[in-house]
Each structure stands twice: as structure tokens, then as C-alpha cells.
């Protein structure tokens with residue numbers, strides 16, 4: 001296993017190119033199953049999760065090549081319909097293959113994903129919507145076994161609560177259904193919009209893109225997708241939080257500021273100077289952070305995927321900050337680890353009270369999820385002394401070579417095997 005050794009504190013200075021968005025790539029990869037031929041996705045980050053999804057697609061009979069940020073998925077001979085437990089249990093987003101398999105092949109056998117580091121994370125909406133589209137679903141020894149009689153049939157379905165994953169899955173399924181599907185209370189995350197736009201360019205008929213009401217007119221077939229993945233707003237936000245924590249001045253390039261409104265606004269409240277220019281964001285911080293009160297919400301609200309990183313910033317703030325996660329109420333594995341670095345965070349249900357400390361002190365820490373681990377890396381860069389972030393595996397799922405890129409900005413961080 002690898003870990004990061006971080007010596008802090010160091011300010012961050014310079015320029016960093018933001019990579020393609022993990023959460024945009026994964027549904028696009030699943031959408032390749034809706035067509036025959038070569039899907040080409042550009043600006044794809046080389047992440048453990050992307051490589052992992054490639055393995056699932058290969059298990060289903062597709063051929064995948066990722067080279068120089070271009071991912072080619074050839075489905076010419078793709079005929080498998082079974083995603084086994086050993087693969088699905090490692091990544092919940094594997095459930096994305098359910099909709100495309102049912103829509104294209106009329107059958108699917110997909111292991112039911114388990115819980116995860118921050119709670120049960122159900123998939124009931126994915127299943128209910130597939131049934132509404134006419135699929136017959138059974139549970140067999142931990143597998144969702146689905147069948148259709150002919151094509152899926154257009155339907156009306158309302159998501160409650162709003163779900164990014166279920167919206168993407170059902171959108172993909174409905175593209176090849178017979179008749180019209182009306183989806184209500186859809187997620188409006190940019191990654192969903194990107195997926196819908198890519199599907200439309202391949203021949204899907206979708207109205208209401210970017211709104212909570214999406215209408216899909218089913219078509220018999222679509223062409224393989226050709227799409228360039230948007231910038232990863234969470235990766236950008238993570239680096240921005242890093243500047244807020246360590247001080248300095250960093251310009252994020254190849255980023256879309258429009259996708260970061262809520263994050264920019266919180267960072268401005270914290271005290272960062274932020275300037276934007278087309279696809280650039282510059283963050284400057286020369287003071288101790290101010291305390292803030294943040295509640296995570298579906299897009300365009302403040303993302304749950306930035307909760308841990310902003311909480312790390314708040315540990316250094318003047319005054320007391322409050323952070324509530326309204327989406328994943330127990331997504332707080334970072335709290336006890338940040339406290340090991342000298343933070344004073346108290347948890348009451350889904351609300352954390354963060355009493356700002358003047359400084360953090362390095363220590364060995366580890367986390368069991370991606371964003372929590374990123375928060376610990378930022379905290380390590382701001383803490384005095386040496387921080388060891390164990391189980392770097394989680395970070396590699398969602399950030400490409402984060403230690404090399406942070407080191408280029410001046411952080412004293414290196415990877416070592418242990």
C-alpha cells in the first residue's frame with residue numbers, strides 16, 4: 001500500500017490544470033453500451049475508478065483503451081449482460097450499467113451494490129424507475145436480475161429524493177425505450193447535463209436538459225458517443241480549498257467557473273480573493289480563514305463532495321463554523337482524523353460544529369473515502385510537522401497524481417510504499 005508523507009505548512013503558488021470530471025466520465029462509459037461501434041471520450045483522467053469501470057465494460061464484452069486522455073470503448077462484439085459482485089462491490093457507480101443493458105439487450109444481471117463508508121446508499125430509485133419502464137426485476141442471491149419483453153416502455157417517474165445516479169441511469173435507459181418518458185425532480189448536476197448533451201449528439205431525443213423535468217422521446221438506436229468530458233469541478237474546488245488553508249495564490253486552468261458558483265461563494269466568505277476569466281479561476285489567500293456556515297444541497301447548492309475539504313479549512317478559521325450534510329447524513333469519517341491533527345470538531349447527527357484552532361499539528365491519519373482523504377491531504381499541507389496520510393488508494397480513485405501536482409505548487413509531499 002502507498003501513503004503520503006507531507007511536511008507542512010507550505011503556501012501553494014502557481015498554476016494547475018484541472019482534469020476531466022470523474023463523475024462525468026463514468027455514466028458516459030456506461031452509455032457506450034447503448035450503441036454498437038466505437039465510443040470516443042476525450043479529456044478522460046487516468047483514475048483508478050475509470051480503470052475499474054473499463055474492467056466492468058470488458059467483462060461485459062466491450063474493448064477499452066485509454067491513451068493520452070482519450071478513451072475508446074468498442075462495443076462491436078459486446079454481448080455480456082452480467083456485472084459480478086466482485087467488481088460491483090468495489091464501486092457503486094457500477095450500477096450505471098443496469099439501464100443501458102436493459103435498454104439495449106433486454107436483460108441484465110447486476111450485483112446489488114453494498115453500503116459504503118458513509119452509510120447504506122440505497123438504489124431503490126434506480127430499481128423502481130426500471131420497473132416503471134416495464135422491466136421485470138427480481139433479486140437473486142444478491143443480484144438484480146432484469147428482463148424486458150421487447151423494448152422498455154416510456155413512462156412517467158418522479159425521483160424522490162433527487163438522485164444524480166438514478167437520473168443518469170434512467171435517462172440512459174429511456175433513450176432506447178418505446179414512446180415518451182417524463183422524468184420529474186431530476187438532478188441538474190453539470191455531469192447529468194453533459195451526459196444528456198452527448199446522448200442528443202448521438203441521436204437521442206431529449207428535452208428539458210439542465211432542468212428538473214426531462215422528457216425523452218425513445219428512439220430505436222443511437223450512434224456511438226463522441227464527447228469531451230467537462231472539467232472536474234470537485235477537483236478544482238479541492239485545490240481552491242487547499243489555497244484557502246495554506247495561503248498563497250493559485251490559478252486553476254481548464255476549469256468551468258459556472259459549475260463552481262456555490263463553492264466560490266463559500267470560499268469568498270472564508271476570505272479568499274477569487275478572480276475568473278473564461279476557463280481560469282485564480283484563488284488568493286493571505287489571511288486566516290473566517291468561519292462559515294454551510295449546508296450541502298443538490299446542485300446548484302453546495303456539493304456534498306466538497307464538505308470534507310471545506311471542513312478542513314474551517315478547522316483553522318477564526319471563530320466557530322457549522323457544516324451540515326443534508327445529502328449523506330453520516331459522511332463524516334474525516335472528523336475524527338482531523339481531530340487527530342488538533343482540530344476541534346464536534347458532531348451532532350448530520351451537523352458538525354468546527355471550533356477554529358490557530359494551527360494543526362501533523363500526525364498519522366487515514367480515511368476510508370475519497371473526499372475525506374483529500375481533506376486530510378490539505379490538512380497535512382497546512383499542519384505543522386509531518387502528516388502521514390495512509391491508504392492513498394482512496395485518493396487515487398478520484399485525483400490523478402495529486403501529490404505530483406500539489407508538489408508542483410510548492411507542497412512538500414511525497415508518496416511512499418509501506
Ligand code: UD1
Pocket residue numbers: 023026092093121122123124125126127160161162163164165166303304305327328
Ligand atoms: C453521486 C456522485 C457522488 C456524490 C453524490 C451526491 C457519482 C459517481 N457519484 O453519487 O460523488 O456525492 O452524487 O452529489 O456521480 N438515494 C436514494 N435512493 C436511490 C438513490 C439515491 O434514496 O436509489 C439517496 C441517497 O441515499 C442520497 C441522495 O439520494 O441521500 C443522493 O444520492 P445520489 O445523488 O444518488 O448519489 P450517487 O449518484 O450515488
